[in-house]
Amino acid sequence: MQSNAVVIDNYGSSDVFRNEILNVPELKPKQLLLQVIGSSVSPFDISVRKGVFKDNFSLDMPAITGTDVVGKIIDKGSSVDKFDIGEIVCGMVGVKGFGAYSDYAILGQSKAAKVPESMSLQDAAVLPMTAIPAYNALFDLGHLNSGQKVLIHGGAGGVGSMAIQLAKNIGATVYTTASARNIEDLKSLGADRVINYHDEKFENILSELDLVIDTVGHDTYKHSFEVLKPGGRVVSLVKQPDEILAQKYHVNAMYLSGKFDNPLSKVVDLVSSGKIKLHIQKIFSIDAKGVKDAQDYYESNHVFGKVALMK
Numbered sequence: 001m002q003s004n005a006v007v008i009d010n011y012g013s014s015d016v017f018r019n020e021i022l023n024v025p026e027l028k029p030k031q032l033l034l035q036v037i038g039s040s041v042s043p044f045d046i047s048v049r050k051g052v053f054k055d056n057f058s059l060d061m062p063a064i065t066g067t068d069v070v071g072k073i074i075d076k077g078s079s080v081d082k083f084d085i086g087e088i089v090c091g092m093v094g095v096k097g098f099g100a101y102s103d104y105a106i107l108g109q110s111k112a113a114k115v116p117e118s119m120s121l122q123d124a125a126v127l128p129m130t131a132i133p134a135y136n137a138l139f140d141l142g143h144l145n146s147g148q149k150v151l152i153h154g155g156a157g158g159v160g161s162m163a164i165q166l167a168k169n170i171g172a173t174v175y176t177t178a179s180a181r182n183i184e185d186l187k188s189l190g191a192d193r194v195i196n197y198h199d200e201k202f203e204n205i206l207s208e209l210d211l212v213i214d215t216v217g218h219d220t221y222k223h224s225f226e227v228l229k230p231g232g233r234v235v236s237l238v239k240q241p242d243e244i245l246a247q248k249y250h251v252n253a254m255y256l257s258g259k260f261d262n263p264l265s266k267v268v269d270l271v272s273s274g275k276i277k278l279h280i281q282k283i284f285s286i287d288a289k290g291v292k293d294a295q296d297y298y299e300s301n302h303v304f305g306k307v308a309l310m311k
């Protein structure tokens with residue numbers, strides 16, 4: 001079986017994308033073969049294309065990228081027991097796998113969640129790469145509970161806008177940082193206070209927090225230690241823990257990596273019941289030009305929420 005795919009032969013600028021026809025590999029026992037319906041642009045996909053992670057893992061070229069996927073199951077491996085052919089699922093394709101910028105993609109069943117009819121396919125296309133890190137950071141590493149106070153940096157981003165809603169949904173008090181134009185939208189997602197990081201210093205405003213989720217790094221990460229209460233936690237998606245600062249402020253510092261149970265089905269339920277909303281700023285097509293244009297758009301605009309790619 002063959003697939004039209006958007007491939008790269010080298011790391012580099014968005015000009016590296018080209019259309020190619022590739023053979024679809026044999027499925028492993030726990031894998032699903034999807035007819036791709038949609039995907040998204042994520043900062044991770046852009047970094048992979050640029051070769052930012054090439055010393056950690058190298059892609060076999062030509063490589064198909066695209067991590068988020070929603071698609072229809074058209075075949076399944078011999079040990080798949082949670083899904084059936086014909087179902088629509090979303091999930092995260094492994095970075096060295098048969099990616100989503102293609103007609104067909106291969107998704108491990110442990111990375112998948114069923115998409116109910118009440119959920120839009122566009123929402124499903126952009127959900128996994130926002131929902132999974134936001135959930136893992138808040139609950140698996142951050143141990144956030146009802147009644148606690150959390151600061152979520154980068155509230156307008158894909159992960160931030162999801163984290164605000166997940167934290168609010170369990171009854172936390174939510175503070176976030178964002179540009180002025182996003183303040184009202186983030187309040188409507190549930191943020192109790194939005195701090196305009198261009199004009200105000202969050203470390204002069206907040207104190208005694210239980211948790212900070214850092215999606216920004218740099219000085220934002222360093223100042224985050226100042227607003228925690230002793231025993232509090234800072235979970236960064238972008239910075240390895242600064243143990244010196246952690247000891248100085250008597251808090252715990254963690255970097256989001258590692259494996260946790262897949263929380264995607266729980267978030268799918270929240271989206272399909274209307275408790276969590278996704279914002280899709282623009283939609284592009286899944287071909288070499290569409291992927292290039294989508295990633296260029298993402299890099300040259302402060303996107304609120306996500307950019308989707310649809311068949």
Ligand SMILES: NC(=O)c1ccc[n+]([C@@H]2O[C@H](COP(=O)([O-])OP(=O)(O)OC[C@H]3O[C@@H](n4cnc5c(N)ncnc54)[C@H](OP(=O)(O)O)[C@@H]3O)[C@@H](O)[C@H]2O)c1
Binds near residue numbers: 157216257
């Ligand atoms: N470790 C992991 O497993 C993991 C997983 C997922 C993501 N990540 C990383 O986490 C980061 C965020 O991901 P994302 O998908 O949410 O990115 P994104 O959608 O590109 O969001 C970036 C947002 O950050 C905001 N921002 C920029 N500078 C800021 C500052 N100084 N203070 C507060 N907000 C600021 C911008 O908001 P305004 O428009 O309001 O200025 C922008 O909307 C990325 O670097 C990504 O690679 C890591």
